[in-house]
Amino acid sequence: MSMTCVFSETDNGIKIDFETRFELINPTLGTQPFKLYLAFEKAEHPELKKVTFTGDILYGKDARFSFRDEEKFVLEYQGKEANIKPEKTGERYWFTADYSLEYPTASGFHVQSFGYPTIEFRLTVQKPKGLRVSASPTSGHNENEWIYRDLFMIGDHIQIRWEQSESPTKDS
Numbered sequence: 517m518s519m520t521c522v523f524s525e526t527d528n529g530i531k532i533d534f535e536t537r538f539e540l541i542n543p544t545l546g547t548q549p550f551k552l553y554l555a556f557e558k559a560e561h562p563e564l565k566k567v568t569f570t571g572d573i574l575y576g577k578d579a580r581f582s583f584r585d586e587e588k589f590v591l592e593y594q595g596k597e598a599n600i601k602p603e604k605t606g607e608r609y610w611f612t613a614d615y616s617l618e619y620p621t622a623s624g625f626h627v628q629s630f631g632y633p634t635i636e637f638r639l640t641v642q643k644p645k646g647l648r649v650s651a652s653p654t655s656g657h658n659e660n661e662w663i664y665r666d667l668f669m670i671g672d673h674i675q676i677r678w679e680q681s682e683s684p685t686k687d688s
Contacts, residue, residue, distance in 0.1 A: 517634050523643040523678065529620045530647075530678065533565075538634070540609045542600040552576075552595035552611055553631060555584065561618040562591050569598055570610040622647075623679035630668040637664040639676070649678045 517538035524531050542548045552569070556562040567576025575598070581591040593613075601607050617626065628639075639662040641649045649660075652674035656663030664674065 517636070518638040518640070519628070520640045520642065521649075521676065523641065523647055523649065525622070525644055525647070526618065529618065529622055530624065531616055531618045532626065533616045534614065536613045538611055540600055540611060540632075541603050543603055545602055545604075547599050547601050549597045550600050550609075551597050552613065553592065554581075554613060554615065555590055555592040556581070556615075556617060558583075558589045558591055563616045564593055564613075565616065566612065566614040567593070567595060568610075568612045569595070570608070571598060623677075625675050625677045627673050627675055629671065629673040631670060633670065634668040635665070637668060637674075638662070639664075639674070641676075643678070646681050647678055648681050649676065651676045 517536065519537075520535040522533040522535075524533070540550055552567065554562075554564070562581050564579050564581050567579040569575035576595065579593055579595070581593050584590040584592050598609070600609055619626075630637075639651055641651075641660045643649050643660075651657075651662045652664075654662050654664045654666075656665060662674075668674075
């Protein structure tokens with residue numbers, strides 16, 4: 517799975533455009549159903565831009581967030597069910613989800629939770645000058661990229677944090 521986060525400043529805080537892409541692998545012997553699922557807090561002002569699936573050119577055509585029935589402060593997207601054949605068939609399945617979130621302050625955090633076992637997660641960040649961005653520690657890290665080689669299980673997460681850099685004063 518790879519995720520690129522493009523940070524930009526707004527009049528009210530920070531907007532992050534997320535571009536996510538992942539390959540889904542079915543290690544079992546039989547075809548397995550899969551539904552793409554995304555959920556965000558209403559306060560994050562989520563906007564769904566694009567959802568795709570290599571096995572279906574119409575997948576995500578009318579994708580949009582809607583309120584979760586039991587929680588009116590949560591917006592979610594549930595994709596239609598896709599049938600994923602076993603890995604041994606040689607078929608490859610790629611999903612993408614592009615969305616944005618807005619935060620009302622120049623410093624904050626985003627929790628990336630994993631709903632399925634995920635390995636080789638790669639986070640890339642693009643940010644304006646003067647904004648510091650950090651993510652949960654990993655040995656595979658350079659200035660704007662974090663590579664997590666560990667296996668994330670359902671419910672595991674990383675955090676992405678940001679804040680305005682301290683601007684030097686005239687006296688320093």
